[in-house]
Amino acid sequence: MLNQGLTEISRALTRGDYTSAELTAAYLERIEQHNSGLNAYITITGEQALSQANAADALRASGNAGPFTGVPLAHKDIFCTTGIRTSCGSRMLDNFIAPYNATVVEKFNQAGAVMLGKTNMDEFAMGSSNETSWYGPVRNPWNRELVPGGSSGGSAAAVAAHLCPAATATDTGGSIRQPASFCGLTGIKPTYGRVSRWGMIAFASSLDQAGVLTRSAEDAALMMNVMSGFDPKDSTSVELPVPDYLADIDKPLQGLRIGLPSQHFAEGLGKDVELQIRAALAEFEKMGATLKEISLDNSHLSVSAYYVIAPAEASANLSRYDGVRYGYRCNNPVDLEDLYKRSRAEGFGAEVKRRIMVGTYALSAGYYDAYYKKAQQIRRLIKEDFMRAFAEVDVIMGPTSPHTAFALGSKTKDPVKMYLEDIYTIAVNLAGLPGMSIPAGMVDGLPVGLQIVGRDFDETRLLNIAHRFQQATDWHTRTPGV
Amino acid sequence: MAISQKDIETVAHLARLHLSENEEQEVLGSINSILAMIDQMQAVDTTNVEPLAHANDAARQRLREDVVTETNQRDNLLKLAPSAENGLFLVPKVIE
Numbered sequence: 183m184l185n186q187g188l189t190e191i192s193r194a195l196t197r198g199d200y201t202s203a204e205l206t207a208a209y210l211e212r213i214e215q216h217n218s219g220l221n222a223y224i225t226i227t228g229e230q231a232l233s234q235a236n237a238a239d240a241l242r243a244s245g246n247a248g249p250f251t252g253v254p255l256a257h258k259d260i261f262c263t264t265g266i267r268t269s270c271g272s273r274m275l276d277n278f279i280a281p282y283n284a285t286v287v288e289k290f291n292q293a294g295a296v297m298l299g300k301t302n303m304d305e306f307a308m309g310s311s312n313e314t315s316w317y318g319p320v321r322n323p324w325n326r327e328l329v330p331g332g333s334s335g336g337s338a339a340a341v342a343a344h345l346c347p348a349a350t351a352t353d354t355g356g357s358i359r360q361p362a363s364f365c366g367l368t369g370i371k372p373t374y375g376r377v378s379r380w381g382m383i384a385f386a387s388s389l390d391q392a393g394v395l396t397r398s399a400e401d402a403a404l405m406m407n408v409m410s411g412f413d414p415k416d417s418t419s420v421e422l423p424v425p426d427y428l429a430d431i432d433k434p435l436q437g438l439r440i441g442l443p444s445q446h447f448a449e450g451l452g453k454d455v456e457l458q459i460r461a462a463l464a465e466f467e468k469m470g471a472t473l474k475e476i477s478l479d480n481s482h483l484s485v486s487a488y489y490v491i492a493p494a495e496a497s498a499n500l501s502r503y504d505g506v507r508y509g510y511r512c513n514n515p516v517d518l519e520d521l522y523k524r525s526r527a528e529g530f531g532a533e534v535k536r537r538i539m540v541g542t543y544a545l546s547a548g549y550y551d552a553y554y555k556k557a558q559q560i561r562r563l564i565k566e567d568f569m570r571a572f573a574e575v576d577v578i579m580g581p582t583s584p585h586t587a588f589a590l591g592s593k594t595k596d597p598v599k600m601y602l603e604d605i606y607t608i609a610v611n612l613a614g615l616p617g618m619s620i621p622a623g624m625v626d627g628l629p630v631g632l633q634i635v636g637r638d639f640d641e642t643r644l645l646n647i648a649h650r651f652q653q654a655t656d657w658h659t660r661t662p663g664v
Numbered sequence: 665m666a667i668s669q670k671d672i673e674t675v676a677h678l679a680r681l682h683l684s685e686n687e688e689q690e691v692l693g694s695i696n697s698i699l700a701m702i703d704q705m706q707a708v709d710t711t712n713v714e715p716l717a718h719a720n721d722a723a724r725q726r727l728r729e730d731v732v733t734e735t736n737q738r739d740n741l742l743k744l745a746p747s748a749e750n751g752l753f754l755v756p757k758v759i760e
Contacts, residue, residue: 281740374719388718417725418718486702497679504680506753511746517756523682532690535681539691540698542679543667556705558715563708565716597694598701614719638720 184212184344185661188401191347192249195242202242202252206235206296209254213298213345221320222330222340224259225267226299234296241294250408251294256346258337259300260307261287261392262381270383271303271315271333274503274510274529284381285413286350286392293408298346302336305531306500307357307385309333310603313594314533321590322364323662324628328587331361337395338365342662348396348405352382354389355488356582356607359619362395363582363631366621366660368648369395370402373639374614375420378413386495387418389488389611398658399620399648403427406641425642431649436470438647441575445481446606452585458623458630459581465654466579466647474575478567483560484609485601490544490557491612496534497541503529536597565613572637577647580606582619582631606633616641620648621657629660666696 183205186194195202210228217223231254238252262268262280269275283291290297304314312320312335320335322328323343330339334351338361341349351358353371362369370393377392384390394405406427413419440463447456463473505511505525512528515521530538544553571578584605593600610617615635622632632651636644652658667675672692676683683691718725738751747754 278744281737281744414728417728420720421726480708483705483708486704489698489702490705501680505746506755507741508744509746515756518758519680520682521756522680526680527682530681532687535683535687536691536694536698538679538681539672539675540695543671543675543695546675546678552706553702555715556710557702558717559710559713560705560708562713562716563710565719596697598697601698601701612719 187397188348188404195252202235202238206231220339222336223299224302224317231296231298238294254296254298256298256301256349258351260383271305273316285378286409304333305534307333308533322587331364333357334361341395351395352392356604358393359582359607362619364587366629367395368620370618373616378416378419380415384499386492399645403645433646435650438471439575440473441476441571441578443478446580454625462622462632476571480563487557487560488608490553493537493541494544497538561612564609568613578635582633586625586628618644
């Protein structure tokens with residue numbers, strides 16, 4: 183039963199193949215056996231999970247079960263959970279127990295889901311390899327010497343190693359799609375505003391968006407049905423009706439127009455990865471889709487613009503950690519300024535401090551126009567490139583990452599090299615568009631991800647496309663076999 | 665644009681971060697390589713381009729009625745504080 187995805191689990195629970203308590207206990211046992219080798223979870227919530235599972239079984243016995251009743255999952259440790267530590271991968275919040283649930287967590291609780299634990303992540307979601315976590319790096323289940331990707335590396339490793347059937351995640355510049363690519367999973371970053379950010383610890387508020395990592399597009403649709411929708415508590419949450427993401431998931435792809443950005447197939451893309459992506463695109467042609475080369479003229483500027491906007495927003499968001507109201511406080515401060523400065527110096531890791539410094543500099547007097555305003559202007563040009571492309575095509579496809587998972591420690595010394603990891607994914611966040619990554623091939627025994635980008639609020643089509651591909655291929659069923 | 669050692673000290677103070685000498689050196693080097701990457705933007709003419717702060721129009725910040733919606737959670741929140749007493753956060757003495 184630990185090999186089943188959400189959809190199968192939901193059916194099995196309905197049929198009575200096993201109870202939620204049995205399934206939850208089996209997952210907890212597997213986590214116990216394998217988590218220490220992968221470091222995918224920061225906190226395992228066994229006791230609460232079993233009590234949620236028993237409550238779900240009782241609800242089912244009384245005839246009141248929904249599709250998610252008793253289904254286990256894990257939450258990225260960026261989502262606040264009442265009474266359970268929410269660390270955000272940081273020493274700063276190592277002792278932080280939120281007094282409320284994030285809206286995403288609340289929605290899954292209401293749907294009857296069982297939380298197995300909180301997954302590891304780059305500190306404050308700042309990283310592309312899950313190596314900046316205060317709780318240590320996460321290892322890739324396909325090869326433990328490699329990174330799982332970041333920042334949602336714990337969620338990705340946990341799903342890939344079957345330490346949970348699915349997990350929530352967040353994506354500010356590629357933090358769902360790149361780990362999905364490196365771990366052979368289906369990941370979706372919805373349109374900005376589609377899923378509530380309330381109770382999701384802020385990194386860069388105009389870019390952060392919650393999504394999921396699953397074993398199939400169908401499973402992702404099932405989760406999107408639970409977590410999407412307007413939330414009055416999030417001022418950027420969008421007041422639009424939420425479709426049933428499963429309703430059109432089988433629609434044929436005849437006539438689908440796929441755009442291929444020339445910039446995403448240029449120098450820098452690994453030849454072996456490109457071959458796999460081209461083969462996947464040929465699969466779509468067989469299904470009746472047409473391919474068209476397009477240009478995203480300003481895509482080479484996306485990483486530059488992002489590394490002004492994201493650190494600028496982060497420097498403002500992270501100013502709340504002052505050692506006074508909650509979180510880490512240094513020992514024996516001599517005065518208030520010493521308290522602020524040393525609490526923040528000791529509570530934050532090197533990458534977080536670096537980004538706070540970059541953001542503070544970019545926003546400081548005399549540099550605002552040259553950096554922050556300039557980056558926002560570039561952001562508009564990037565958005566306009568996408569709008570022009572979507573006048574001609576329905577979706578945009580290409581590689582999620584230029585290569586497969588890389589070695590632990592191989593990029594930690596050079597921040598710019600690490601930042602360029604997100605070269606194909608970052609523009610999507612700047613434009614606020616929905617994006618997915620699905621398994622689309624293997625290179626030397628490691629998964630390759632195909633990125634699919636859609637128009638605003640067109641998640642239905644992305645999930646449909648991903649599902650049809652998964653009906654025709656079996657890349658998404660490959661597992662590392664931990 | 666390159667950043668100097670003195671800028672690093674000023675920015676660290678603005679951000680209320682204590683950096684050791686080693687950290688200052690490391691941050692100076694890495695920020696300058698990051699700024700070199702960011703400076704690619706300067707090659708693009710953006711005259712008359714309206715800055716984009718929100719990714720999509722639908723997600724523009726809404727205003728809500730100015731009414732109290734939060735319940736009083738003072739005691740709950742003070743429990744999270746590193747140091748609190750009599751319903752107040754405690755910090756080192758500020759006024760002599």
